[in-house]
Amino acid sequence: MLEVTELGNRIDRVPFQNQNVPKGVGSQHAPKRLRSADPGGDRATLLDQLQQWHDRGITFAVLFFDLDRFKEIKYGLGENAATCLLEMAADRVRHCLQAEDVLAWLGADEFAVGLPRHQPQGAAVCAAERIRGALSQPFRIAGQEIRARARIGIALNAPEDRDPAALLDRASMAAYGASFDGNIPYRMFDRELRDRTTARFEIETELRQAIVRDELQAYYQPIVNLQTGAIVGFEALTRWIHPQRGAVPPDEFVSVAESTGSIAALEMQMLRQTCQQLRSWQQQFGDLSLSVNISVQHLCCPGMVDGIARIVTETGIAPGSLKLEITEGLLMEDAPTLVAVLEGLRSLGIQLYADDFGTGYSSLGYLRRFPIDAIKIDRSFINGIAERARYGALVRSILTLAANLGMPAIAEGIETAAELERLRSWGCPYGQGYLFSRPVDRMAATDLLQQAPRW
Numbered sequence: 001m002l003e004v005t006e007l008g009n010r011i012d013r014v015p016f017q018n019q020n021v022p023k024g025v026g027s028q029h030a031p032k033r034l035r036s037a038d039p040g041g042d043r044a045t046l047l048d049q050l051q052q053w054h055d056r057g058i059t060f061a062v063l064f065f066d067l068d069r070f071k072e073i074k075y076g077l078g079e080n081a082a083t084c085l086l087e088m089a090a091d092r093v094r095h096c097l098q099a100e101d102v103l104a105w106l107g108a109d110e111f112a113v114g115l116p117r118h119q120p121q122g123a124a125v126c127a128a129e130r131i132r133g134a135l136s137q138p139f140r141i142a143g144q145e146i147r148a149r150a151r152i153g154i155a156l157n158a159p160e161d162r163d164p165a166a167l168l169d170r171a172s173m174a175a176y177g178a179s180f181d182g183n184i185p186y187r188m189f190d191r192e193l194r195d196r197t198t199a200r201f202e203i204e205t206e207l208r209q210a211i212v213r214d215e216l217q218a219y220y221q222p223i224v225n226l227q228t229g230a231i232v233g234f235e236a237l238t239r240w241i242h243p244q245r246g247a248v249p250p251d252e253f254v255s256v257a258e259s260t261g262s263i264a265a266l267e268m269q270m271l272r273q274t275c276q277q278l279r280s281w282q283q284q285f286g287d288l289s290l291s292v293n294i295s296v297q298h299l300c301c302p303g304m305v306d307g308i309a310r311i312v313t314e315t316g317i318a319p320g321s322l323k324l325e326i327t328e329g330l331l332m333e334d335a336p337t338l339v340a341v342l343e344g345l346r347s348l349g350i351q352l353y354a355d356d357f358g359t360g361y362s363s364l365g366y367l368r369r370f371p372i373d374a375i376k377i378d379r380s381f382i383n384g385i386a387e388r389a390r391y392g393a394l395v396r397s398i399l400t401l402a403a404n405l406g407m408p409a410i411a412e413g414i415e416t417a418a419e420l421e422r423l424r425s426w427g428c429p430y431g432q433g434y435l436f437s438r439p440v441d442r443m444a445a446t447d448l449l450q451q452a453p454r455w
Helices: 039-055 070-077 079-094 120-136 164-181 193-213 248-260 263-285 304-315 335-346 363-369 389-403 417-427 442-451
Strands: 059-065 104-106 110-116 139-141 144-147 150-156 186-188 216-225 231-242 246-248 289-292 322-327 351-357 372-375 407-411
Touching: 039 059, 039 104, 039 110, 039 164, 039 351, 059 079, 059 120, 059 322, 059 372, 070 079, 070 144, 079 110, 079 120, 079 139, 110 164, 120 150, 120 248, 139 263, 139 442, 144 363, 164 186, 164 193, 193 289, 216 442, 231 248, 231 263, 231 442, 246 248, 248 263, 263 289, 263 304, 263 442, 304 335, 322 335, 335 351, 372 389, 389 407
Parallel strands: 150 186, 231 289, 289 322, 322 351, 351 372, 372 407
Antiparallel strands: 059 110, 059 150, 104 110, 139 144, 216 231, 231 246
C-alpha cells in the first residue's frame, strides 16, 4: 500500500491509538512509504497508479473525503493541532485499507483512496463504512477531544474512462453531493448527481453575482398580537428574483450560500435593507419590530457583532426593535463561540429568538445555556391543534414553559380561524401565518400597515 505522505515533518509525530478500527485489516503487509515533499506528489502518484490499473484492465474504485470542521480546528487551535489531526486521520484510514490500496493526501484536509477490486462497488462501500467509522471516533489533540467526521464520495472506473483525474473529480463531486443530500455518510457518483451538482455550481456562481447586483429582495410576513389582532412587526424573509428564472425557492439557494461561505454577505445585505425599511415604517406607523433569520455560520464570523452594531446605528432603529432568529437545531454546533457572540448581541440591546422551537433534541438545555429572549413554536406543532388533542397538549406545555421563563412565544404557521381561536384561548401572545398574510414585498406590506387590519 502506498501510504500518505509524512505530514509530521513540521511537528513531532503523534502515535495513533486505535481502539475502534476493525482488526485484521491492512495489518498483514508492511506498507511501502511514500515520501513526497508536498501533497502534489501524493496526487501525482495516485493518478499514476490509477492509470496503470486502467491500462492493465484492472477494475477499481476511487474514494474522496475531507474532514468536517478542519478549518475551525486549524484557526482555533493552530497549525500544529491541524497537522496532528491530519496525521492521526491518515493513520486511522491506513488501518482500514489493504496492502494493494493507495492512500493519498491531496492537500488541506482532502484525501483520496484507490481500491483495485474485482467487485469495486461493494468493496468501496465496505471501505467507506470502515473509514467513516474510524474517523467518527474522537481525536485527542492538544489536551482536547476533537470530532472531525468525513463525507465520502465514491466513483467507479469504466473501460472507457481514460482520464484518472476525471475519476478523482467524480469522487470529489460525490463527496460534495453527500454533504447536501442531508449530510449522508457516503455517496456514489451517478448521472443524476452530476446533473444536480452542475446545476448547484451554476447557482453558486449566479448567487454571488446576485449579491453584487442586489437581486435579493426582502419579503415580509406580519407578526400579530393574538389578543388585539393588530400587526406588531414583521419577519423578513430573503427572496431571490432571478432575471431569467424568476423566483428561486429559498431551499435552493440558502444552503448553497451556507456551504460556499457567502451566507454572511447575503445576510448582512438583507439586514441592512430590512433595517432601513423598518426605520421608514416606524417613522410612518409608529412602534414596529423586525425579525431576521441569522445562520450559525454567520454568527461565528469575526466582526459579526460590530457589523450589526454599525447597521443599527446607521439606520437609526432602536436596537430593541430588532429580533435575530436562530434555528434551534443549529444552536448546539459550537456552543462556546456562540455564547460569547450572543452575549455581545444582547449587550447591544438586540433580542434573540429561538426559531423552530421543539424540533431539536436539546430545547430545554439550550434555553439554560444561551441568552434567548423569546421562542417561536414550530409550525409542525400548530398545524392540526384544532383536531388533535395531543398537538394541543404539546403547544400548551410550550406556552406554559415560556410563560414561566418570562419569554414571549410566537406561534408559526397559523392557517385557520380554529387554530387562531385555540391559541388565543391558551394565552399565546403572538403569531404569524397564512391566515394573516403570506410573505409579501415591501409595497404590499406597507399597504397592509395602512389598512391596519384586525383579526
